[in-house]
Amino acid sequence: MSKRKNPSDNNNLNADFCEFLMELSDYEKNVSRNIHKFNAYKKAASVLASHSKRIQSGEEAKKLNGIGEKISKKIDEFLNTGKLKKLDDIHNDENAQIISLLTRVSGIGPVKAADLLNMGIKSIEDLRNNKNKLNHHQIIGLKYFEDFEKMIPRSEVRELENVITKEIKNLDPQFTITICGSYRRGRSESGDIDAQVTHPTLKLGDNKNKCHEKLLKNIIMALKGCITDVISMGETKFMGVCRLSNNHPFRRLDIRLIPKEQYYCAVLYFTGSDVFNKNMRSHALEKSFTLNEYSLRPIGVTGIPGEPVQIESEEEIFDYIDYPYQKPEERNM
Numbered sequence: 331m332s333k334r335k336n337p338s339d340n341n342n343l344n345a346d347f348c349e350f351l352m353e354l355s356d357y358e359k360n361v362s363r364n365i366h367k368f369n370a371y372k373k374a375a376s377v378l379a380s381h382s383k384r385i386q387s388g389e390e391a392k393k394l395n396g397i398g399e400k401i402s403k404k405i406d407e408f409l410n411t412g413k414l415k416k417l418d419d420i421h422n423d424e425n426a427q428i429i430s431l432l433t434r435v436s437g438i439g440p441v442k443a444a445d446l447l448n449m450g451i452k453s454i455e456d457l458r459n460n461k462n463k464l465n466h467h468q469i470i471g472l473k474y475f476e477d478f479e480k481m482i483p484r485s486e487v488r489e490l491e492n493v494i495t496k497e498i499k500n501l502d503p504q505f506t507i508t509i510c511g512s513y514r515r516g517r518s519e520s521g522d523i524d525a526q527v528t529h530p531t532l533k534l535g536d537n538k539n540k541c542h543e544k545l546l547k548n549i550i551m552a553l554k555g556c557i558t559d560v561i562s563m564g565e566t567k568f569m570g571v572c573r574l575s576n577n578h579p580f581r582r583l584d585i586r587l588i589p590k591e592q593y594y595c596a597v598l599y600f601t602g603s604d605v606f607n608k609n610m611r612s613h614a615l616e617k618s619f620t621l622n623e624y625s626l627r628p629i630g631v632t633g634i635p636g637e638p639v640q641i642e643s644e645e646e647i648f649d650y651i652d653y654p655y656q657k658p659e660e661r662n663m
């Protein structure tokens with residue numbers, strides 16, 4: 331079983347439905363590669379997880395936004411029989427099981443997993459005997475396969491946050507560091523660590539003189555006490571592995587260096603959850619704004635986005651699009 335959390339930590343009265351919906355969504359993402367169905371199942375799980383009542387029938391579920399005929403039928407089938415034929419079929423499909431397993435390796439996506447299966451690779455052990463078929467990221471993913479499957483307790487993310495913040499501030503106290511993702515949403519455990527870093531002098535376009543790249547290299551150098559492997563190192567994005575001490579598992583760490591004017595849109599985006607982001611983006615569109623990880627831009631009558639709005643805080647983004655402010659802990663959908 332891959333590490334999968336319910337959309338909500340606790341108090342989820344519909345957790346069993348959410349569990350099968352999340353499993354179906356993983357299947358659609360990794361095996362059938364049907365992004366529409368993937369999104370539909372995830373959205374349904376999210377809606378059910380935050381519903382304050384135990385759902386008693388498919389018909390009742392169908393009244394919720396995001397649950398249609400097909401999912402409502404699955405809920406009835408699950409209530410009546412305690413299982414789902416579709417999931418049973420998936421469990422009995424050897425190829426589907428192999429693709430699901432291979433995609434649990436960091437760096438192996440659905441297409442690569444299917445390729446590997448076509449080459450006769452069916453297990454983690456097969457992968458270990460065929461490293462020549464893997465790229466650098468996938469080799470690191472395989473090397474730490476067991477550790478990367480372990481969730482990171484909140485206390486450990488906090489300790490890593492302290493180390494990372496201390497070392498980067500040592501470089502220059504004007505750096506701002508925000509650990510986003512599930513940690514910022516207050517979750518009790520996280521899959522990886524998503525760090526965003528900015529500096530007041532960091533301007534868009536600076537990278538023409540390789541300024542970002544040098545800064546990011548300095549940051550990674552400063553963190554050599556806890557960073558153990560580099561997966562990739564771009565101009566603004568580091569992907570790698572860190573470890574708090576010899577007694578801790580190896581953890582996936584991403585660090586992004588972001589110009590000040592894009593910082594709050596990035597922090598908002600990388601805080602998630604992805605379902606929350608999707609909802610907020612479609613609300614923005616209703617208000618004639620386009621929102622992404624870089625900027626918030628008004629859409630004119632021509633339908634073409636204008637210049638980015640200047641943003642000084644996360645709250646301002648909510649204000650601009652008339653969306654009630656939600657604290658990070660309220661974005662766990």
Ligand code: 8DG
Binds near residue numbers: 524604605
């Ligand atoms: P986790 O690591 O504890 O499993 O949860 P997470 O922190 O919420 O997920 P993540 O995969 O690390 O992604 C961090 C945030 O990035 C996520 O909460 C929202 C944003 N995000 C999207 N879409 C996508 C996407 O397609 N891929 C990734 N990696 N992040 C995305 O909104």
Ligand code: CA
Binds near residue numbers: 521524
């Ligand atoms: Ca994360």
Ligand code: CA
Binds near residue numbers: 523524584
């Ligand atoms: Ca991440």
